[in-house]
Amino acid sequence: MAEKPTLRWGILATGMISSWFVADLSLDRQDAQANHVIQAIGSSSLEKGKAFVAEHLPGKSPTVYGSYEELYADPEVDIIYIGTPHSFHKQNCLDAIRHGKNVLCEKAFALTAPEACEVLDAAREKGVFIMEAMWTRFFPIVRALQQKLHEEKAIGAVHRAFCDFSFDMKIPSLGPASRLKNPALGAGTLLDIGIYSLTWTILGLEPPLGPAPARAAPEKTPKVVAAQSLDDGVDVATTIVLLYEDGRQGIATAHATVKSQRDFARIEGSEGTVIVEGDAAAVPSSFIVKKLDGEEKRYDFPRPGRGFYWEADAVALDIAAGRKENAIMPWAETLRVMEIMDETRRQGGARFPVDKD
Numbered sequence: 001m002a003e004k005p006t007l008r009w010g011i012l013a014t015g016m017i018s019s020w021f022v023a024d025l026s027l028d029r030q031d032a033q034a035n036h037v038i039q040a041i042g043s044s045s046l047e048k049g050k051a052f053v054a055e056h057l058p059g060k061s062p063t064v065y066g067s068y069e070e071l072y073a074d075p076e077v078d079i080i081y082i083g084t085p086h087s088f089h090k091q092n093c094l095d096a097i098r099h100g101k102n103v104l105c106e107k108a109f110a111l112t113a114p115e116a117c118e119v120l121d122a123a124r125e126k127g128v129f130i131m132e133a134m135w136t137r138f139f140p141i142v143r144a145l146q147q148k149l150h151e152e153k154a155i156g157a158v159h160r161a162f163c164d165f166s167f168d169m170k171i172p173s174l175g176p177a178s179r180l181k182n183p184a185l186g187a188g189t190l191l192d193i194g195i196y197s198l199t200w201t202i203l204g205l206e207p208p209l210g211p212a213p214a215r216a217a218p219e220k221t222p223k224v225v226a227a228q229s230l231d232d233g234v235d236v237a238t239t240i241v242l243l244y245e246d247g248r249q250g251i252a253t254a255h256a257t258v259k260s261q262r263d264f265a266r267i268e269g270s271e272g273t274v275i276v277e278g279d280a281a282a283v284p285s286s287f288i289v290k291k292l293d294g295e296e297k298r299y300d301f302p303r304p305g306r307g308f309y310w311e312a313d314a315v316a317l318d319i320a321a322g323r324k325e326n327a328i329m330p331w332a333e334t335l336r337v338m339e340i341m342d343e344t345r346r347q348g349g350a351r352f353p354v355d356k357d
């Protein structure tokens, strides 16, 4: 058996997501497909970086830098994991690419599709690997569900998919510097959680992307009909309807006050319905196939930790094989989702300072 590849990570920023990511990569897993080394941390301050290591990487001693530049320049780092707010992703990616680093960038990949395009062009030109960290797509439940829906046709022809990701973000109580409140940082339900609802409606309606025999390229972008509720210019509720040429419809919703139910997604077909459950749309844990004749079957997918290691393993295998993009989250899909979100904001009214109109 081939030896597992080793990937040395440079973690950029020390916020919440970076702490979740390093905790998962530090788990001892029997089924790990790669060795993940937290090689270095880059933070806006050395003190923050050191405090991050003390709290989230006990017993480990990665190099800690008090600037992002030093992290990009570290020759021991193979890949930069970007955990900053949305508005910094473009520049962080471009800087990492300029230093010849591979990149895993948190969702949403950028503020707009043109920004995403600029980053992907730079990666293509430099010949480095880059991927949007849409981690949920890498959960084994997603592949199993897509197989049920699109290969086994367990509910016949799929016609409609709904997904909701909502929780009380307590936006009124947040300060103006919060990434959830400040439009300049890419605040709003759409880029933070609506992106998951959108992802699930796409996963439910469309045949899978991935290595053969799955599809290599995303489907044509469906028509978008969208509405948003704004508070101080920030979208606090978003509803997107995706209309496909053949009549399929996806309904993706996100809300910053109400709470989604555990059954956060429903996929409807000519011969039944599938319900997807979990604590939130980001972390699916089971699905139930309900046939029209009343037959029901439940499929459970337990996971240790949070589940970030699945995307990390996929990235490590891609880089070891010399691939520049991932088949499950390819560049074209990142761009297509960004375009749908741009159109949603155009219709819904949420604007970012970088928007041209």
Ligand SMILES: NC(=O)C1=CN([C@@H]2O[C@H](COP(=O)(O)OP(=O)(O)OC[C@H]3O[C@@H](n4cnc5c(N)ncnc54)[C@H](OP(=O)(O)O)[C@@H]3O)[C@@H](O)[C@H]2O)C=CC1
Residues within 6 Å of the ligand: 012, 013, 014, 015, 016, 017, 018, 042, 043, 044, 045, 048, 049, 083, 084, 085, 086, 088, 106, 107, 108, 133, 135, 177, 179, 191, 192, 282
């Ligand atoms: N996949 C998932 O489940 C999740 C993904 N995310 C995504 O991760 C990204 C970051 O979110 P999250 O970790 O919650 O954010 P946090 O606000 O907790 O952390 C962001 C970090 O970015 C750095 N930063 C640099 N400039 C700024 C600035 N002007 N304002 C705030 N922070 C700055 C800081 O680190 P330092 O000072 O060390 O440089 C800060 O700690 C977003 O893209 C978000 O969508 C978030 C939560 C869950």
Ligand SMILES: O=C1OC[C@@H](O)[C@H](O)[C@H]1O
Residues within 6 Å of the ligand: 192, 193, 282
């Ligand atoms: O990506 C995310 O998933 C979990 C949410 O709590 C968080 O706000 C969001 O950024």
